[in-house]
Amino acid sequence: MEEFFGTPDEPRLPDGTGLNLKLIETAAGPVAGNADGTEQGLFRQHCAACHGITGDGAGAMATTFDPYPRDFRRGTFKYTTTRADAKPLRSDLRRTLLRGIPGTGMPSFAELPPEQLDALVEYVIYLSLRGETEQYLVQLVVDEGEYLPLGVDAKEMVLEDAVLWVAEQWAVVEQNPQEYVVPVPPRPVCGSDAERAASIARGKELYASKDAQCAQCHGPTGAGDGEDERIYDDWNKPKKGVTPEQTAKLARLYTLPLQRLRARDFRDGAFHGGSSPEDLYRRIHIGIKGTPMPAAGPQPGAKGVFTPEDIWDVVNYILSLSGEK
Amino acid sequence: MGNINRRQFVAGSAAAAGAMASAMAMPRTARGADDAWGDLKGRLVYDGEAPERKKLVVDKDVECCGKFDIRDESLMVGEDGGLQNVYIYVRTKDVAVCPDLEKSCKEQVLLDNRDCIFMPHCMSIWASKQKYYIVNSDPVAQNVAFTPLLDTPANIILPVGGDATWHFKRAQRAPVPIACNYHPWESAYVLPLDHPYVAITGKDGSFTIPKLPVGELEFQIWHERVTYLDTKDWPKGRMKMKLQAGVNDLGIIKIPPSALEK
Incomplete structure (x- = not known):
C-alpha cells in the first residue's frame, strides 16, 4: 500500500490514476503555513477529527455522531448528481463541502478558498481510491493465504485490477458527464x-x-x-448478524458500533x-x-x-x- | 486488457478509450479449434441425514407472501442425498476459452422474483458477455440489492410486472449475496466471472463443466454456508487437476456434514 499510495505525510500515486498529486500534497501532511500565505495539511486541519486520518470515518469524534462521518474507503458517496451506477463527479463532492450536510455533524466549508476546496476534494478521492484498493487487498489475502495463483505478478495484478480499475470508474464519469448525470427537468409550474x-x-x-x-x-x-425500523446502510450492514450473538461477534471486528439508519x-x-x-x-x-x-x-x-x-x-x-x- | 490502455484511458485519451473497448471485446488467449478440450463432471452427496429446512419469518406483504411455504435455502439436500447449490469454478487466471462456448453463450441470465423468493437461488454469469435480466413475477413490488467488490452496487426497485437489466463490470472471486430490502427473508447469490467455466450443482448434486482446456487447472468449490468448501481433499475449497481430453469424471464425492458447518 505504501508503495502505491505513500503515507499520510508523503502521499504518492502510481502512474495513470488521473488524480492531481499536487493538490493531494496540499491537503496531506501536518498542518502548516507557508511563507507565501498558502496552507498545508488541510485534511488534518478540517476533516481528520471526524473522518479519521485514513478516511475510515472513525476519527476521534466519530462516535458522537449519528449518522457517523463518512468512511471513504468503500468508494460510495450518498449524494450525487450522477446515476445510481456511477461514481460522483468532483463537483458533487465539492457541493457537499460547500453546503455541508444539514442535520448531521458535517459543517459547511464555504469560507475556504476555491483552491483549498479543490485540494480537499482531490484528497477525498485519493483516500477513497486507497481505501478500495485496501479492501481488494484484504479480500486477496483472505482468499489467497500465503500464495498467489500461478504465473501472476501480484503487484501488477493489484495495480491493474484494483488501483487503475477504480481510478477508471472515477475518470469515465468526469470525462462523460452527459452520460452519467441525471438531468432534472424543469419543475412544472403550479399556476393556482x-x-x-x-x-x-x-x-x-x-x-x-x-x-x-x-x-x-x-x-x-x-x-x-x-x-x-431495523434498516442499515452498507457501512453498517456487515456488522449485523442474524442473531444478537452473531451481531455482537461481528461488531467486535469494527471500530464503531453498529448504527441503525433512520x-x-x-x-x-x-x-x-x-x-x-x-x-x-x-x-x-x-x-x-x-x-x-x-x-x-x-x-x-x-x-x-x-x-x-x-x-x-x-x-x-x-x-x-x-x-x- | 493491456495496462497501457487503461492508464492512457484514465489520463483522458479518447483514442485509447477506443483501443480499450476493442481490447475488452477480444476473446482471451484463443486456442485453435483443433486443440483438445475436456469436460469435468461429478456428483456431490451430503454424507448424512438431510437437514430440515427451517420455515422463515414472513412478516412483510403478508397478504401475498404469507400464503407461500417459504423455507431456508442455505443448505439444500435432495431426496437421494444430492448436495445442491455448490459452485465449482475455474480459479486459474486467464484460462483459455473454447471458441464453441463463445458462440453458444446465452445472451442473458435470468433472476425471477416469484412466490416471494428469488429464483433461482444460485446463479453465475459471464460478466463481459451476458447481461443479468431481472424480472418480478409477483403481485407485489420487489427490490434487488447487491454490492460486488469494486463494482457498482445495485439497489433496483421492481414494480409489479417490472423488469431490469444489469451489467456487471468485472468478475468476482466469490459469489455475491443478493438481498431484497422489502422482504428480508429473500436471499440469492450470483457469481460474475470472466470466463464460462462454472457449474452449480443441481438437485441431485451433479454438475458438468463442458469444454475446459486440457492441462493443469485449479478449481474453487464454494457453498454459501461456509463459503470455501474445505474438505480433506479440497483444502480451502480448492482442487488442482490435470484435465484430459474427453470426459473427466470425479464420480461421487461425499461431503461430510461437518464441512458445511462454520
Missing part, C-alpha cells in the same frame, strides 16, 4: 393553489403506492416511522442531500447510494417506478409536509 393541491394529492398517492414502498421506511405520513422525517424539512426541490428530485430519481433508498426514476436498463412527472408530484408532497413550497 388548486393545481398545487392536485399535484400534492397525486404525490401522496404515489408515495403510498405499493410499487414505490416509500412508506415502508418513511412511514404512512412521512414521519420517518415506517414499519421497517429514514428521514419529512416534517423536519432538513434534508441531508440538500432541501431544494431539485435536490429532492435527484434523491428520489437516483436514490441514496449505500442505503436501502433505491433509485425510483428511470435508469439505464430499468424503467423505475416513477416517471419524471411523478417524481415532481412526490417532491411537492414531501415539501408540503414541512410547510415548504
Whole structure:
C-alpha cells in the first residue's frame, strides 16, 4: 500500500490514476503555513477529527455522531448528481463541502478558498481510491493465504485490477458527464393553489403506492416511522448478524458500533442531500447510494417506478409536509 | 486488457478509450479449434441425514407472501442425498476459452422474483458477455440489492410486472449475496466471472463443466454456508487437476456434514 499510495505525510500515486498529486500534497501532511500565505495539511486541519486520518470515518469524534462521518474507503458517496451506477463527479463532492450536510455533524466549508476546496476534494478521492484498493487487498489475502495463483505478478495484478480499475470508474464519469448525470427537468409550474393541491394529492398517492414502498421506511405520513425500523446502510450492514450473538461477534471486528439508519422525517424539512426541490428530485430519481433508498426514476436498463412527472408530484408532497413550497 | 490502455484511458485519451473497448471485446488467449478440450463432471452427496429446512419469518406483504411455504435455502439436500447449490469454478487466471462456448453463450441470465423468493437461488454469469435480466413475477413490488467488490452496487426497485437489466463490470472471486430490502427473508447469490467455466450443482448434486482446456487447472468449490468448501481433499475449497481430453469424471464425492458447518 505504501508503495502505491505513500503515507499520510508523503502521499504518492502510481502512474495513470488521473488524480492531481499536487493538490493531494496540499491537503496531506501536518498542518502548516507557508511563507507565501498558502496552507498545508488541510485534511488534518478540517476533516481528520471526524473522518479519521485514513478516511475510515472513525476519527476521534466519530462516535458522537449519528449518522457517523463518512468512511471513504468503500468508494460510495450518498449524494450525487450522477446515476445510481456511477461514481460522483468532483463537483458533487465539492457541493457537499460547500453546503455541508444539514442535520448531521458535517459543517459547511464555504469560507475556504476555491483552491483549498479543490485540494480537499482531490484528497477525498485519493483516500477513497486507497481505501478500495485496501479492501481488494484484504479480500486477496483472505482468499489467497500465503500464495498467489500461478504465473501472476501480484503487484501488477493489484495495480491493474484494483488501483487503475477504480481510478477508471472515477475518470469515465468526469470525462462523460452527459452520460452519467441525471438531468432534472424543469419543475412544472403550479399556476393556482388548486393545481398545487392536485399535484400534492397525486404525490401522496404515489408515495403510498405499493410499487414505490416509500412508506415502508418513511412511514404512512412521512414521519420517518415506517414499519421497517431495523434498516442499515452498507457501512453498517456487515456488522449485523442474524442473531444478537452473531451481531455482537461481528461488531467486535469494527471500530464503531453498529448504527441503525433512520429514514428521514419529512416534517423536519432538513434534508441531508440538500432541501431544494431539485435536490429532492435527484434523491428520489437516483436514490441514496449505500442505503436501502433505491433509485425510483428511470435508469439505464430499468424503467423505475416513477416517471419524471411523478417524481415532481412526490417532491411537492414531501415539501408540503414541512410547510415548504 | 493491456495496462497501457487503461492508464492512457484514465489520463483522458479518447483514442485509447477506443483501443480499450476493442481490447475488452477480444476473446482471451484463443486456442485453435483443433486443440483438445475436456469436460469435468461429478456428483456431490451430503454424507448424512438431510437437514430440515427451517420455515422463515414472513412478516412483510403478508397478504401475498404469507400464503407461500417459504423455507431456508442455505443448505439444500435432495431426496437421494444430492448436495445442491455448490459452485465449482475455474480459479486459474486467464484460462483459455473454447471458441464453441463463445458462440453458444446465452445472451442473458435470468433472476425471477416469484412466490416471494428469488429464483433461482444460485446463479453465475459471464460478466463481459451476458447481461443479468431481472424480472418480478409477483403481485407485489420487489427490490434487488447487491454490492460486488469494486463494482457498482445495485439497489433496483421492481414494480409489479417490472423488469431490469444489469451489467456487471468485472468478475468476482466469490459469489455475491443478493438481498431484497422489502422482504428480508429473500436471499440469492450470483457469481460474475470472466470466463464460462462454472457449474452449480443441481438437485441431485451433479454438475458438468463442458469444454475446459486440457492441462493443469485449479478449481474453487464454494457453498454459501461456509463459503470455501474445505474438505480433506479440497483444502480451502480448492482442487488442482490435470484435465484430459474427453470426459473427466470425479464420480461421487461425499461431503461430510461437518464441512458445511462454520
